[in-house]
Amino acid sequence: MTREAMPRDFGFGPDEEMLRDLAHKLLDEEMPIEKLRRLVAADPTTTYEAGQRPDWDEALWAQCVELGWSGLAVPERDGGADVRLVGIAGLVEEVGRHCLPSPLVATLNASQALRAAGTEEAHRALARIAAGAPATLAITDHTGAWDPARTDIEALPQGEGFSLSGRAYFVQDAFKADLLVVNVRTPDGSALCAVPCEAVGVTFHQDHIHDLTRDQATVHFAGVAVAAEDVVSRDGAQTLRAAWPAILTTVAADLCGCSEWQLQTTVEYAKTRKQFDRPIGFFQAVKHPLSNAMIAIDRARSLVYHAACCIDSGHEDALMAARMAKSAASDAGRFVSDRSVQLHGGIGFTWECDVHLYFKRSMHNQALYGDATHQRRKLADILIGPIGG
Amino acid sequence: MATLTAEQLEFQEYARGWLAEHPAPAPTERMPITPLEVMTTGQRDYLQAWQHRVYEAGLVGADYPSAYGGGGHEGCQRIANQEMARAGAPMLLNVVGLNMAAPTILVHGTEAQKKRFIPGCLSGEEIWCQGFSEPGAGSDMANQQTSAVRRGDDWVVNGHKVWTSLGHFAQWMILLARTSKEHKYDGLTYFLMPIEGHPGVTVRPLVKITGEAGFNEVLFEDAVASDAQRLDDVGKGWTVAMTTLTYERGAAESAGGGGGDEVHPVQRLVNLARETWRDGQRAADDPITRDAIVERAIVAEGIKQNGRRARVEALCEHPMRLPLQQKLTTSEFSQANARLGVDIAGARSTLYKLDEAAPDAGYWPLAYMNSYGHTIAAGTNEIQRNILGERVLGLPKSK
Numbered sequence: 001m002t003r004e005a006m007p008r009d010f011g012f013g014p015d016e017e018m019l020r021d022l023a024h025k026l027l028d029e030e031m032p033i034e035k036l037r038r039l040v041a042a043d044p045t046t047t048y049e050a051g052q053r054p055d056w057d058e059a060l061w062a063q064c065v066e067l068g069w070s071g072l073a074v075p076e077r078d079g080g081a082d083v084r085l086v087g088i089a090g091l092v093e094e095v096g097r098h099c100l101p102s103p104l105v106a107t108l109n110a111s112q113a114l115r116a117a118g119t120e121e122a123h124r125a126l127a128r129i130a131a132g133a134p135a136t137l138a139i140t141d142h143t144g145a146w147d148p149a150r151t152d153i154e155a156l157p158q159g160e161g162f163s164l165s166g167r168a169y170f171v172q173d174a175f176k177a178d179l180l181v182v183n184v185r186t187p188d189g190s191a192l193c194a195v196p197c198e199a200v201g202v203t204f205h206q207d208h209i210h211d212l213t214r215d216q217a218t219v220h221f222a223g224v225a226v227a228a229e230d231v232v233s234r235d236g237a238q239t240l241r242a243a244w245p246a247i248l249t250t251v252a253a254d255l256c257g258c259s260e261w262q263l264q265t266t267v268e269y270a271k272t273r274k275q276f277d278r279p280i281g282f283f284q285a286v287k288h289p290l291s292n293a294m295i296a297i298d299r300a301r302s303l304v305y306h307a308a309c310c311i312d313s314g315h316e317d318a319l320m321a322a323r324m325a326k327s328a329a330s331d332a333g334r335f336v337s338d339r340s341v342q343l344h345g346g347i348g349f350t351w352e353c354d355v356h357l358y359f360k361r362s363m364h365n366q367a368l369y370g371d372a373t374h375q376r377r378k379l380a381d382i383l384i385g386p387i388g389g
Numbered sequence: 390m391a392t393l394t395a396e397q398l399e400f401q402e403y404a405r406g407w408l409a410e411h412p413a414p415a416p417t418e419r420m421p422i423t424p425l426e427v428m429t430t431g432q433r434d435y436l437q438a439w440q441h442r443v444y445e446a447g448l449v450g451a452d453y454p455s456a457y458g459g460g461g462h463e464g465c466q467r468i469a470n471q472e473m474a475r476a477g478a479p480m481l482l483n484v485v486g487l488n489m490a491a492p493t494i495l496v497h498g499t500e501a502q503k504k505r506f507i508p509g510c511l512s513g514e515e516i517w518c519q520g521f522s523e524p525g526a527g528s529d530m531a532n533q534q535t536s537a538v539r540r541g542d543d544w545v546v547n548g549h550k551v552w553t554s555l556g557h558f559a560q561w562m563i564l565l566a567r568t569s570k571e572h573k574y575d576g577l578t579y580f581l582m583p584i585e586g587h588p589g590v591t592v593r594p595l596v597k598i599t600g601e602a603g604f605n606e607v608l609f610e611d612a613v614a615s616d617a618q619r620l621d622d623v624g625k626g627w628t629v630a631m632t633t634l635t636y637e638r639g640a641a642e643s644a645g646g647g648g649g650d651e652v653h654p655v656q657r658l659v660n661l662a663r664e665t666w667r668d669g670q671r672a673a674d675d676p677i678t679r680d681a682i683v684e685r686a687i688v689a690e691g692i693k694q695n696g697r698r699a700r701v702e703a704l705c706e707h708p709m710r711l712p713l714q715q716k717l718t719t720s721e722f723s724q725a726n727a728r729l730g731v732d733i734a735g736a737r738s739t740l741y742k743l744d745e746a747a748p749d750a751g752y753w754p755l756a757y758m759n760s761y762g763h764t765i766a767a768g769t770n771e772i773q774r775n776i777l778g779e780r781v782l783g784l785p786k787s788k
Contacts, residue, residue, distance in 0.1 A: 009701045017703040267782045281784035284775070290784065291777040295714055298698075299691030305704060306694040324687045373680065376687070380679035383686055384659055387674045 010309040012086045019083065020090035022067075027098040030060050033354055036099055040212040044351055047212060053175060054212045056101035061134070061176075064104060071130035073111035073246075078123050079130035080111075085246055085308035089253040093301075096257025096365075099357050101213040103134035103176035105254055109247045110135035110181045116243035117192055117233035125179065125194035125232055134176050137247075138168035138195075138219050139183035139240060146370045148183065148190075148240035153221055155184035155191060160228035162186065162193065164201075164221040172368070174204055174217035182221070183236050190236035193226045200224065211364040212357060245322035248375075249307045251368050252322075252329035256304055258362045259297045259333050262340040262355060266290065269344055280343075289339045296332035303328045320382050327375035333362040334372070393468070400451070400465045401472065407446050408476040413439055416479070424484045425554040425762070426603045433516075433558050436482035440513030448473060449481065450511035453495070458508030485555060486510035486517035490563050490581075492636040497579070497621040497629050506561075506581060518559035520550040520582065520607060521630060528772050530565075531573050531627060535609065537566040537580065542616050544568075546582065546589070546609040552766065556592045556605035560585045563633060564614075565626050577626030581618045588612065599758045637767050654726050655686045661748060662733050672733050681729055688722050710781045717773040720763035727757035 040047075040054035047054055064070060072088050074080020088108060095104060111129055114122040129135050141150040153166035164184055171180070180195045180202070195202065201224040207216040233239040267290055270281030280286050307321035315321075340355045341348040348355055366372070393401065418431045427433055443449050448469040453459020481487060491510035494502055509515030526532040535548025546566060556562070562582045569576035584590055589612030594602040621629050652660075659682060662673035672678045695718070698704050699711040730753035731738040742751025764770045778784040 008697065010697070010704070012701055012703055020703075263782075267784065270784060279785050281778070281782075282787065284771070284787060287778035287784050287787070288771070288774040290782055291774040294710070294777060294782065295718060298695060298711060298714065299688065299718075301704075302694035302698045303687070303691055305698060305701075306690070321690075324690055327683075328687055328691060376680050376683040377676070379683045379686070380676075383655075383683060384662070384673050384679055387676070387679075 006309060006313050006315060010086050010305040011084055011312055012090065012305065016084070016087035016090050019087050020094060023069075023091045023094040024097075026063070026067075027094055027100060030063070031057070031098045031100055036101075036213075036357065037354060040101055041351065041357060048208075051206070051208055053206065053215045054101065056176065061102055061104075064102065065132045069104060070107050070132060070134065071111075073108050073115060074126045074130040075115065075123070078126040080126065084312040085249060086305060086312060089249060089304050089308045092250055092253040093257035093260075093304075096254035096259075096361070097261045099213050099258065099261070099361050103136065103173040105250060106136040106173040106177065107134050108250055109172075109243075110137050110177075110179070112243040112246040112250070113137060113139075113181050113192060113240060114194070114232055116246075117239045119232055121194070121229055122232040124229065125181070128179060128194075133178040134173070135179040135181060136172055136174055136177040137183075138171045138174075138180045140168060140170045142167070142169050144170055146374065148237040148244070151183045151185050151190065151236075153182060153184045155186045155193070155226070157187065158225060161226045161231060162191070164193065164195070164224040164226060166221055168219045168221070170207070171217045171219050173214050174219055175206070175215045180219065181232070183240060189234075191231055192233040192236040192239055194230045194232050195221075195224060195226060209364065211360045213361045214364070244369075245307065245311050245318040248322040248326040248369055249304055249311065251365055252300065252304050252307070252325040255329040255333040255362060255365045256297060256301045258358050258365065259293070259300070259329075259336040262336045262358050262362070263290065263293050263297060265355065265358075266293075266340045266343050273345075286343055289343070293332075293336045293339055296328075296335050300325065300329040300332040320379060323375040323379050323382075326370065327372040327379070330366040330372040330375070333366050337362045394464070396462065397464055397468055400462060401468045404448055404469050404472040405476075407448065408472055408478060411442070411446070412476075413479050420479065421603075422756070422759070424480050424482050426601065426759070427482065427555065427558070428602050430558075433482065436479060437513050437516070439479045440481050440483060443473070443478070443481070444512040449487070449513075450491075450507075453491070453507060453511065457495070457503050458511050481513070482555075483510060483513040483516050485519050485559075485563070486513070486515065486561075489519060489633045489637050490517045490561070493563065493579075493629060493633045494581070494620065496632050497625075501617070502581070502620065515560045516555055516558045517561045517563065518553050518556040518584065518605075518607075519633075520553060520562040520564040521633075522552045523549060524551055528769050530630070531577065533565055533567045533577055535564070535566045537568050537578060537614065539568075540613075544580065544614045544616065544619065546580070546612045546614055548609050550607040550609075551595065553592070553595075553605040553607050554603070556584070556607050557594060557602075559592075562607065563620075565630050568623055568626075572624070574627045575624045577630070578623050579620040579626040579629040580614050581620055582612075582614050583618070597759070597762070599755055601759075634768065653689070654723070655682065655689050657749070657752075658682050658685060658726065658730055658733065661730055661753075665733055665735065665737070665748070667735060672735075678733060681732075685722075685726055685729060688718075688725075692718050692722060707781050713773070713777055713781060716763075716767055717770045717777075720760065720770060724757065724760035724764055727753055727760050731757050 046052045068081045071080035072083045076082045114126050141152045155162035155164050182193045182195050184191050201222040203220045205218045209216050270286050271279050273280050303325040307325040310318040310321040337359045347353045447460045451460040451462045451465040451469050455461040491507050494506050537544040537546050562584050564580040564582040568578040589610045591608040592605050595604050595606050665672040695711050734748050734753050737748050740747035775787050779786050
C-alpha cells in the first residue's frame with residue numbers, strides 16, 4: 001500500500017455512492033422485513049430448541065456474486081472489483097440495515113486477510129473468491145481472545161506444506177463458506193492457510209447462537225493436508241495484524257447500519273404509539289434518549305469512514321482509527337439496542353416485534369473481534385503507553 | 390467541498406503567508422479561554438487591536454459584500470478561520486458582533502443599517518452583546534418581559550436582561566423586547582440598542598459560580614431607542630431571533646482564532662494522569678482511568694470527523710442532522726473532559742488557582758465549573774435534544 005494524502009471527503013465519491021444506493025435499493029426489494037422474518041424467525045422452537053440453523057436466501061447471494069459484491073475486496077488482477085474500504089463500508093452499512101443473512105461480511109473479511117498476505121498463494125485464493133466462493137476466517141482460539149498470535153491449530157510440516165490438527169472457534173457463517181482462511185501454529189511461528197471446506201479431515205460443529213441472521217461453528221481439523229500452494233502467509237500473526245483495521249471497520253459498518261434501522265424504527269413507533277392521549281415521542285423521557293441514540297450513531301459512522309479512509313490511504317493511524325470506530329459502533333449498538341426494546345414497551349419484549357432480530361445481530365457484532373472495552377484497552381496502550389511503561 | 394476553487398486556493402495561500410509574516414505580539418497579560426471570559430480592559434485592548442489588524446488584512450469578514458466592509462469573497466471565511474487556528478492566532482474578541490449581530494443584520498437589516506453596523510462588527514471597533522435572556526425567559530425564550538413602548542418616533546425600553554457576556558465593554562446590544570402583550574411570539578420586536586453611556590441603561594457584573602466576573606446583567610429604565618434602531622418589522626422579533634440563534638449555534642465550528650490552546654485537551658488529561666500518583670502507582674497506569682481517557686479521545690475524534698462528514702453530502706441523509714448536534718456534543722465533551730481532570734487530580738483538585746500546588750494552575754475545577762456556561766447557554770442542551778428529536782427525527786413538538 002502506498003501512502004496517499006487523506007482526502008477530505010474520505011474518498012467517498014460518486015462510485016461509492018452508486019454502490020451504496022444500489023445496495024439500498026436491491027436489499028429493500030429483495031430482503032424486506034417481512035421476508036427476513038419468514039426466513040429466519042418463522043418459529044423460535046426450530047432454532048432455539050431443535051437447534052436448526054435459520055434459513056438464508058441463496059438466490060440473493062448468487063445475485064450478490066453476479067453484481068461482484070463478494071469480490072469487492074479482491075484485487076482486479078484476481079478478477080475482483082478492488083473497491084476501496086470507504087465503498088465497502090457504505091455497502092456493509094446497508095447490509096447491516098437490512099440485517100442480511102449472508103456470507104458477504106465473512107467473505108470480505110477473509111479477503112482482507114488474503115490481501116494483507118499478498119503472496120502468489122494468497123492471490124490464487126482471492127481469485128477463487130472473485131469467482132464466487134464464499135470464504136471465512138478460522139482464526140480464533142477457544143478463549144475467543146481476538147489475538148492473532150493465539151490459535152489452537154498445530155501445523156506439522158508435511159512435504160512442502162503442512163498437516164493441520166486442532167480446532168478453530170467462533171467461525172462466522174462457516175456453513176455458508178466454501179473456503180477457510182486458517183490461522184495455524186507452525187514449528188517456526190505461525191502461518192495462514194487457505195483450506196477448502198470439503199477438504200478431508202475438516203468437520204463443522206454448529207454453535208448454537210442467539211443471532212438468527214448468521215451461523216457460527218467450531219471447525220475441527222484432523223490431520224488435514226495443506227499443499228505448499230495453499231499456504232498463503234508464512235507469518236500468519238503478522239498478516240492478521242495487518243488486516244485487522246479493515247476487519248474491525250467492516251464489522252463496525254454493519255453495526256452502524258443495524259443501529260440506524262433500530263433508531264428509525266423506534267422513532268416511527270414513538271410517533272404512532274399513543275398513551276395519555278399523546279404519541280409517546282412527545283415525552284422527553286422518550287425523545288431525549290432517541291436524540292442521544294442519533295448522536296451515538298453519528299459519532300460511530302463518522303469514525304467508520306475516517307478509519308476506512310485511513311486504511312485506504314495507508315495512514316499510520318489506521319489501527320487506532322479502526323479501534324475507535326469499532327469501540328464507538330459497539331457502544332452505539334449497545335445503547336440503541338437497549339432503547340429500541342425498552343421504548344417499544346411490552347411488544348418490544350416479544351418475538352412479534354422485529355427489534356429482536358437487530359438486537360441479537362447487534363449484540364453479536366458488538367462482541368465480534370473485541371467489544372468496546374477491549375478496543376479501548378488496546379487504544380490506551382497506543383495513546384497513553386503500556387501500563388508501567 | 391473536497392476541492393477548493395482557484396480563488397479559494399489563492400486566498401488560502403495569502404492568509405497563510407500573511408499570518409506567517411505577522412505573528413501576534415505577546416499578550417500583555419494572561420488571556421482567558423474564550424472571549425466570553427474577557428474581564429479586564431487590558432485583555433480587551435489587546436484582543437480588539439488584534440481583531441482590527443486581521444480585519445484590515447482581510448481575514449475577517451472575507452465573505453461579506455465589500456459595500457458593508459467585507460472582502461466580497463465566497464467560501465473564504467472558513468479558510469481564514471482554519472488558517473488563524475493553525476497559526477495559533479489570538480481569538481477574535483467581538484464574537485457576538487461577528488457571529489450573531491452581523492449575519493442577522495445582513496439578512497434582516499435595511500440598506501442603511503447594513504452600511505452603518507456591519508463594518509464595526511467585523512473590525513471589532515464596536516463591541517456587541519446579546520440581550521435575549523431574562524430572569525424569567527431562559528429555555529422558554531419567548532416569555533420576554535422587557536417592554537418597548539412606542540413614543541412618537543422612538544421606543545421606550547424597560548426591563549432586565551441577564552447573562553450578558555461582554556456587556557461591560559459593549560457599545561451595542563441585539564435586544565429582543567415585547568411590543569405587544571396580546572401575542573407571545575408575534576408580540577416581540579428586535580432592536581439594535583445603544584448601551585455604553587446611554588441614558589437609562591445600567592450594566593452590572595454578575596459573578597459566576599467560579600467567583601469570576603465575565604458576564605453581566607443589564608437594566609433598562611426608560612431607555613430610548615430610535616425607530617431607525619428597530620431591525621425588521623414590529624412583531625417579527627421571534628423570526629429575527631431565530632436567524633441569530635441559527636448563526637450562534639453554528640458559530641462554534643467557525644470560531645476564529647486558535648485561542649492559544651495548543652495542547653489537545655485529551656493530551657492534557659494524559660499528562661495529568663502521568664504526573665498524578667495514587668496508591669503507589671501513576672494514575673496513567675490505572676485501567677479505569679485509562680479507559681475513561683480513551684473514551685474522551687474517541688469522542689474528540691468523533692466530533693472532528695463529524696465536522697468532516699457534515700461536508701460530504703452523500704454521507705448526510707438529513708442536512709441538519711450533524712450541524713444541530715454540534716453545540717451539544719462540543720459542550721458536553723468539554724464538560725466531561727474537565728470533570729475527568731478533576732477526578733484524576735484527586736485530592737489536588739480541591740486547590741484553587743491561587744494555591745501553588747494546584748495542578749495545571751488550577752485549570753481543571755475551574756474549567757469544569759465554567760463548562761456549565763456552555764451546556765446552558767445558546768439553548769440548554771435539553772432544548773437541543775428537543776430540537777434534534779423534533780426537527781431531525783420528526784417527533785411531536787414539546788411545546
